[in-house]
Amino acid sequence: MVDDESFYINVLVDLLREQYRVTVAKSGQQALSRVSSEIPPDLILLDILMPEMDGYEVCKQLKADPCTVDIPVIFLTVKSEVDDEIRGFQLGAVDYITKPMSPPLVLSRVKTHLALSQTRRILKNQNQLLEERVRERTHEISRTQDVAIFCLASLAETRDNETGNHIRRTQHYIQLLANHLKAYPRFQKTLNNEYIDLLFKSAPLHDIGKVGVADKILLKPGKLDPAEWEEMKRHAQYGFDALLRAEQELGSTAFLQLAREICLTHHEKWDGTGYPNGLIGEAIPLSGRLMALADVYDALITSRVYKEAFSHETAVEMIREERGRHFDPEVVRAFLDLEDSFQAVANRFTE
Incomplete structure (x- = not known):
């Protein structure tokens, strides 16, 4: 969770800590530092309006890094203009939660996007496993063909x-x-x-x-x-x-x-x-x-x-x-x- 306002930090920590382990960052730079130095989070709740480095820039840098590109980002904002939402989605955010926040909405969005993220990881791992098996099988078939060709040619030569x-x-x-x-x-x-x-x-x-x-x-x-x-x-x-x-x-x-x-x-x-x-x-x-x-x-x-x-x-x-x-x-x-x-x-x- 990334926010420079203590009020919203306290609200979200109280709301989420019974079900999830929550790490807090109070600035964009601190968020990037923690994401890179600790176990990557499963989800990031990211405030847009922060001094020095706003949420848009934080999201942009997260999505530019191969190590963090797949972490889902939900923007927290008082902004509700369509252009703001479009910009956030273009940068790679998966959702918006508007301040002041509805606790049931926050819990529902967090649960939904964690489930989606977990499903994507499972599918990615399964695809990687399938690709590896296909490579192994292709190599096996190729080797079998090579052996058959060599044996056939050897019979002719002998x-x-x-x-x-x-x-x-x-x-x-x-x-x-x-x-x-x-x-x-x-x-x-x-x-x-x-x-x-x-x-x-x-x-x-x-x-x-x-x-x-x-x-x-x-x-x-x-x-x-x-x-x-x-x-x-x-x-x-x-x-x-x-x-x-x-x-x-x-x-x-x-x-x-x-x-x-x-x-x-x-x-x-x-x-x-x-x-x-x-x-x-x-x-x-x-x-x-x-x-x-x-x-x-x-x-x-x-x-x-x-x-x-x-x-x-x-x-x-x-x-x-x-x-x-x-x-x-x-x-x-x-x-x-x-x-x-x-x-x-x-x-x-x-x-």
Whole structure:
């Protein structure tokens, strides 16, 4: 209760103290000091006409402070003009009690606004609890999806004598490239944080179509003959088709759209000599152009049944030579800027 007149203080204290614990302040500054230094009150009865700092200013400062903004304020005043009431409500007051005061009215207003305030706090706490549970559940679902994606991709890779580390490495390579290229004007529109996150999550599925390739081809230790090579190249289409069927059954999502885009286009080449559709230049989606370089770099530095691993330095030179032929020149430029980071990822997720 904030009032500079002892008469009204005594009246209100006598009226309220049987039901409530009442703290008194005799000036606006004293009220602000006590509110900030003690347990915050559940309700403030605030006189408007006080010397030095009037009730309007006190209310304004209370509502500007995050610690006190939710405390309900009832103005006590001899003023009864509509403009005065409008000003008080605009500042955040919840009610007016006009002097001289009716005791039953005071008790009723205090009881009502304390109940409303308590209800708001309960709802706020419930909302915060619900939001936290939603966040936890969303995180749980996201983690479950990530595990499912990783397991599915790992199954495809292990059929090709590769490991889950190939998935991890290519995920991080493509993330490095995307984060670097998002500063380039040419890529700023596409490479926002949401897209890069989806790119990171969908990259492991780039070779999921290998599950459709026969073992005698997929695991052949020597060079494939022309017919075998044609069958091997179909894995890009197999992966695209499988994810398209998933979309048709379960509904389309940005993740599935990007995943099938990567499946289909990560073997396309900048000069149009890639597969399955011979796309040229920027007709190849950005996701496919990024995945192409990430996948080739990892293939070069990794031992396969049909080849020994190249050194990082040799792999870098081979990719540099393919700038403008196999790879988007700007993507190669980014790779060259990041080659130390690529090597660090390769070392981190080594076989």
